[in-house]
Amino acid sequence: MAPTPGRPARSRAARRVLLAAGFGNFMEWFDFAVYGFLATTIGSVFFPAADATGRLLAALGVFGVALLMRPLGGAVFGIVGDRYGRRAALSGSVIVMAVSTTLIAFLPGYATAGVLAPVLLVLLRCAQGFSIGGEWAGSSVFLVEQAPRHRRALWGSVVPATAGAGALAGALVTLGLSVWLSGEAMSSWGWRVPFILAAPLGVAGFYVRTKLEDTPEFQAVRRADSIAEAPLREALRENRRAIALVFFATATAAVGFYYLVTSVPNFLTSARVGLSEPAALAATAGGLAVYSALCPLAGVLADRFGRRPTMLLGAAGLVVVAVPAFLLMATGSVPAVLLGMAVLGLFEAMVNVTMVVLLIELFPARTRMSGCTTGFNLAGALLGSPAPAVVAWLAAGFDFAGSGALYLVAVALMTFLALVRMLPETRGRDLADHQAASASVPVPAMDRKTGAPA
Template identity: 40%
Template sequence: MSEQLVQNAPPGARAAVVKRAVVAGVVGHFVEWYDYGVYAYVATTLAVVFFKSSDPNAALLAVFATFAVAFFARPVGGLFFGSLGDRLGRQRCLATVVVMMSVSTFAIGVLPGYATAGVFAPVLLLLARLMQGFSAGGEIAGATSFINEYAPVGRRGVLSSLLPAASATGLLFGATLMTILTANLSESQLTAWGWRVPFLIALPLGLIGLYLRLKIEDTPLFRALVAAEQHDPTPLRSSVTRQFRPIAVAFGATLSYGVGFYVVMSYMPTYLQEVTTFGSTSVFVVTTAVLLAHIVSLPLSGALSDRIGRKPVITVASVGLVVCTYPAFLLVSQGSSLVYAILGGAVLGALIAATAAPLFAFMAEMFPTRVRNSSVSVGYNASVMLFGGTAPFIATFLIGWTGSHIAPSFYLVAAAAATALTLYRTKTGEKISKELPQT
């Protein structure tokens, strides 16, 4: 079925095809980011299980260093799968990465701890995390291309906003599961075996994601390229040599969301446990409020970007983060009022959503179909590798170095300012690619 057939199909049939494509992309993305994010939710337990240290902060830093190192595998995976997706198809790569992520996450759940394997325990953990990072590098670009190449022009913002919504929902599922385990298991049980449960669940979730991704055809745009024999045999080289400026814009535009996601959504439970006196129930309530505010705001911000443009929404939200992050962290870190903590966290979650919702359509619209996967992979993954994946480590380090519980806010403020400046100084991305669906 060519692109022209999709466009000329009856509206009901066309909508059904788009719906199946979005479901395949979003559900698979949920699985990927549940798998990837659950690591942060069990960080304090992993510090005990996998690292021998008399200093709890040092052990926690080691856990987050392992978390961050995996992000250095993301660009490698992005380069590999991005190029493969432009040469062989988005659907094949998306099916492959969801299997890789699920298997590597499941592997963490069966690894021996330090007490059993000694120094080999953290080494094996690192290898599994590197495999997760390699897989994640191929997920975002493939899912971004897949959904935006199916979505009509007036709906790309709202439909692609479902990708970060799936990420946050995956984190919420992980947080809920860990809260249930924490409430029903003793600390010794949690350390002995309870922490493994979220990782073991990854395997059946991965099978669901794989099934859905195998049930949908590749995008009409990619199939049209293949049929016309116009696909690029060296898409990665073409991206780097011909798309450098828009890749740089994608890099800068990602900073607000990349740092915000990992400082606020992923790191928040550990942050609350370390700097406040909240119990596990209160930590879950605050984390849930942040994630729900984020999830609800995403389609609203995506729909707004469909009406007024991607750049204005991302820019205004980034400026909002510059202004609001410090006072929001003040409210969260006090630990004396659950209401204040929820308010501060929800504000951050909503603002980060507004930087995320238009981002994936914004990136897809900057690049031609023949190099879209590769170009998005390079710009997005490089940004997240350098500044997003290192965020929990840097936040923990800043708290220990400065003695201030507010220190992580400085990092997010700097990232948001960089995104606002990037978009202010460029006109790249204002023109929508004529190759994407227009009806």
């Protein structure tokens, strides 16, 4: 069979797009997740006056405060993306994350700077949260706007998969340091090493992203002289229903992801479970590897069967399996921990991957980044940010091994009940359509062999 003209060039372009979005997202979530893995050590460095539980809650509180900056970051990067291009927004977010994370590595501890130390930590974590406000949704828009119509969810799965891979890399780096260094060395300087890695990763991510052209959808908006003067205001006026849908979809996706990255490792090292930090990190790394591997499968399911059934199955699955998964992990057996995380990861992958394509398919092109970052980051700030601290409080305050899962169950149930009534099927929707995308659209028939529209 003769090669299709232009296919090698298209394949190279596709690889560059996937690399640019995936590598930058990997770097952002490596930086952000490392803090969660080092929460116990960071608590002892910056909040030494409290007891062990108080130090952990203080460190996780700083984690949550950072996420409260997501709506502001989403608003700023969303406006940049809609007015000046998706590439500009993504390049800016990766630089903010790299600079703020690198500076954390050089912060003085409480013993040196007193109360100034935690204040500076909070400020830099807020800068990280500001960056995350534009990264996930921005990467999703950048990828999915350039994906083949029948493979949008598969392409979009790169975003949660590389986020999981970044967190996995953070877990492995932290594991290596905890094994090779003494507790004293870890508290003195070892915890700084993963944050220092942000500098070269940030430079690489910025370089890769600046070498790409902007998405065809944004270029079409610009050629049509249809750039929104006030995209955030327009989105809030015209796309309120879509923003609400994204809020509910993101709620479970965000909470579930923070469970895998932050809550589970801290639960495993708690007095109830009693795993050592290296064992907990190794188990977490294994669970994140399974989750990342499941994301492309979830993308295939969402492309084949639709966004609505995949999202609802994922949310309902988390309602059912979250408590049993925590009971498995509470046994302290590493195989049981891996099984518990794999079960959580399966349904979390369905929710997270489907949420990525909904971010794009629910909004018109001219206000897409402003609209999707609004719903996405409000859910992350209001429901995702308190998750690690709430889980730690539930696990410590109730004599039930599965109590830490109750927050995830409540949020997933809320998502399911809201979306079962509200969520349209968006598979096959024309991304160039500038209508407010709040109603269902007919789904084109798909060719069974190629998966393309018939």
